[in-house]
Amino acid sequence: MAEQLGTQTITSPSDRQKSVPVVTVESFYNLHAEKLQMKLEGPQVGFHRKIREPTINRPGLALSGFYTYFAEKRVQVLGAAEHSYLKSLPSKLRVKRFRKLCERKIPCLVMSRGFRLAPELLGVTAEANGSMVDILGVGVLIRGASGIGKSECVLGLIERGYSLVADDVTRITSLEGRELMATAPELTRNHMEVRGIGIIDVAKVFGIGSIRIEKRLDLVVTLKDWQDVDEVDRIGLDREFYEILGLPVPHVTIPVRPGRDMARLIEVAAMDEKLKGLGQNSAVDFNARLLSLMERPPSQGSGVAGKGAV
Numbered sequence: 212m213a214e215q216l217g218t219q220t221i222t223s224p225s226d227r228q229k230s231v232p233v234v235t236v237e238s239f240y241n242l243h244a245e246k247l248q249m250k251l252e253g254p255q256v257g258f259h260r261k262i263r264e265p266t267i268n269r270p271g272l273a274l275s276g277f278y279t280y281f282a283e284k285r286v287q288v289l290g291a292a293e294h295s296y297l298k299s300l301p302s303k304l305r306v307k308r309f310r311k312l313c314e315r316k317i318p319c320l321v322m323s324r325g326f327r328l329a330p331e332l333l334g335v336t337a338e339a340n341g342s343m344v345d346i347l348g349v350g351v352l353i354r355g356a357s358g359i360g361k362s363e364c365v366l367g368l369i370e371r372g373y374s375l376v377a378d379d380v381t382r383i384t385s386l387e388g389r390e391l392m393a394t395a396p397e398l399t400r401n402h403m404e405v406r407g408i409g410i411i412d413v414a415k416v417f418g419i420g421s422i423r424i425e426k427r428l429d430l431v432v433t434l435k436d437w438q439d440v441d442e443v444d445r446i447g448l449d450r451e452f453y454e455i456l457g458l459p460v461p462h463v464t465i466p467v468r469p470g471r472d473m474a475r476l477i478e479v480a481a482m483d484e485k486l487k488g489l490g491q492n493s494a495v496d497f498n499a500r501l502l503s504l505m506e507r508p509p510s511q512g513s514g515v516a517g518k519g520a521v
Contacts, residue, residue, distance in 0.1 A: 260319065297329075344373055352432065353477065354432070356434075377395030401413055435467060
């Protein structure tokens with residue numbers, strides 16, 4: 212999810228130093244969406260990215276494959292020319308060129324003149340910055356800020372016998388608007404980046420059973436620093452959903468704190484989601500029992516004594 216907006220100051224190396232505000236994509240969208248009649252397309256990802264230059268860039272040359280002097284720090288605007296050029300390309304080449312643009316560290320893309328991205332291109336923008344694992348048949352996308360511990364969680368889950376689908380970047384496609392399928396880019400498939408160790412081949416280290424080519428997405432888990440979580444849901448009655456390609460996916464936020472076994476918590480979240488898929492919701496069942504107990508008339512001569520009662 213989008214991080215809380217914060218305005219920072221950077222210093223120019225020129226002789227006349229200037230204070231330049233750096234805003235996030237979230238700030239840009241929230242402040243100007245209504246005035247500019249902007250509408251969010253696809254999943255709400257990348258809202259934490261910073262817009263470091265106060266102007267726009269038309270990525271026509273970039274879409275043709277030329278990235279020398281590419282202004283990747285600016286908001287990228289696709290107008291009629293870029294839209295027509297993309298439509299003129301064969302389908303596979305169009306996706307390849309657009310994916311290469313999205314792989315750059317651009318803040319965001321803005322489609323102008325009422326144009327909309329084709330479904331296959333919108334699918335490229337939904338490639339999540341997170342890791343995907345298969346836990347007991349439940350496809351779990353683990354997302355969170357860089358350095359939060361996603362890879363360590365995935366390693367812990369693989370050691371428990373579960374399977375890696377994708378690490379760092381997960382490609383997600385919609386199947387006829389009914390369900391979402393996730394896989395890894397060919398370049399990084401079966402591999403993981405572990406800080407302090409480097410790139411490892413998961414299949415060779417843990418065995419062929421530790422990987423899976425693709426998996427349906429059933430649950431999104433967001434890891435957040437304990438101090439960044441406004442309120443911790445202690446019961447779980449109100450289910451959250453994370454929208455990807457127009458489809459709602461069950462979503463849970465797990466606070467990260469030193470000493471917590473995050474892999475185990477994600478495993479339990481996946482098990483609980485599997486139970487919900489079978490029609491068993493522990494929070495709802497507990498709430499029903501509690502309400503039933505509260506509505507039951509107290510029997511004569513009985514009572515409940517608390518601390519200090521005589």
